Amino acid sequence: MTILADYRCSRCSLVHPVSTAPWCCPRCRGPWDLDFTAGPVDRAELAGRAGSLWRYEEALPLAGPGCSLGEGRTPLVPLTDTVSAKLDFLMPTLSFKDRGAVMLAELARRLGPRRVVADSSGNAGTAAAAYCARAGLECAVYVPESTSPKKLEQIRAHGARLERVPGDREATALAARAAADEPGVFYFSHVFNPYFQHGTKTYVYELWEDLGGRLPDTLTLPVGNGTLLLGAALAVEELAGNGLIERRPALLAVQAAAVSPLATAFHAGAEDLPPEAPASAPTLAEGIAITRPPRARQILAAVRASGGTFATVTExxxxxxxRDLAARGLFVESTAAACWAATTTHPRPGSTVVPLCGAGAKTGLAA
Incomplete structure (x- = not known):
């Protein structure tokens, strides 16, 4: 099956065919973007389509999924008069990462690698393991030693080989990238591969459909590597470019105060992270505890362009x-509670949607 779009480096603009490309730009080691133009989605035609993210076929760079698990179309429920929550923990592997993982698994299935490697603090790894199992691909998942035991169990259950790496999330990523440089290996990277963002952008397409062709005033989004935020920004750009929304929402990007390199850079007026490693501390929000996100420049630019800002939340x-969400009937992991924490401590005017990205069953209740 032909893969039509090419990769384009997000830093130096080098173009490379997807079918023969290494996992990052060979010239500057930057992450890839995708040369792909989304077509307009007609809301009137959606009613009869599959109840998954694949219903937005005009906007997706891959069609005809062979490894779907029915991901997407998660409920939107009110929390207050102005704040609603999108329940993305109601996915096959209990996190929003399924949106991007199905795209990468479908791409890998078509490319036919010898094996797949992924790195993760947990949720992306469980999604990679599940979708590679669905696609019949051999998979190894690299995780930090501190990863939740319940997430490790989930990865093993799907048949992936688990590689526990001493050190932090950055050390884990470096180990996986070294393995990805071997011949015949597909790097199942939710950070470097742009197909992942084209999966996560469906989060916003679903909001647009459910809200009758509009978007809320603010999209509040957790940010570690920025895969959901960049997907959201991509969807907003596509919807606006196709004349499907009149007004673009502001992006409220949320980080844990303990690990907040992007928030610090944003409020300092910087366009990128400084060369020196930022200070950090342990945090309950393990899913966004990223000290040096490779797409930092893109994340900062997207938030500024939207008229939004960054907020940080304490432990x-x-x-x-x-606990407040659990008392409302919604048990999510600590990382998934970050946006609700920011919404209550840094309220924004108008309507807001927060994503509840991962199920509490993955980590338990924070002590």
Whole structure:
């Protein structure tokens, strides 16, 4: 099957065919973007389509999925008069990462690698393991030693080989990238491969459909590597470019105060992270504890272009938010509570949607 779009480097603009490309730009080691133009989606035609993210076929760079698990079309429920929550923890592997993982698994299935490697703090790894199992691909998942035991169990259950790496999330990524440089290996990277963003952007397409062709005033989004935020920004750009929305929402990007390199750079007026490693501390929000996201420049630019800002939340605020959501009937992991914590401590005018990205069964209740 032909893959039509080419990769384009997000830093130096080198163009490379997807079918023969290494996992990052060979000239500058930057992450890839995708030369792909989304077509307009007609809301009137959606009613009879599959109840998954693949219903937005005009906007997706791959069609005819062979490894779908029915991901997408998660509920939108009100929390207050102005704040709604999108329940993306109701996915096959209990996190929003399924949106991007199905795209990467479908791409890998078509490319036919010898094996697949992924790196993750947990949720992306469980999604990679599940969708590679569905696609019949051999998979190894690299995780930090501190990863939640329940997430490790989930990865093993799907038959992936687990590689526990001493050190932090960055050390894990470096180990996986070294393995990805071997011949015949597909790097199942939710950070470097742009097909992942073209999966996560369906989060916003679903909001647009469910809200009758509009978007809320603010999209509040957790940011570690920025895969959901960049997907959201991509969807907003496509919807606006195709004349399907009149007004673009502001992006409120949320980080844990303990690990907040992007928030610090944003409020300092910087366009990128500084060369020196930022200070960080342990956090309950393990899913966004990323000290040096490769797409930092893109994330900062997207938030500024939207008229949005960054907010940080403390460990006590994460605990409080997780318990408050549980008291409302929604048990999510600590990382998934970050946006609700930010919404209650940094309220924005108008309507807001927060994503509840991962199920509480993955980590338990924060102590």
């Amino acid at each position: 006590d605020e994460l605990r409080t938010a997780q």
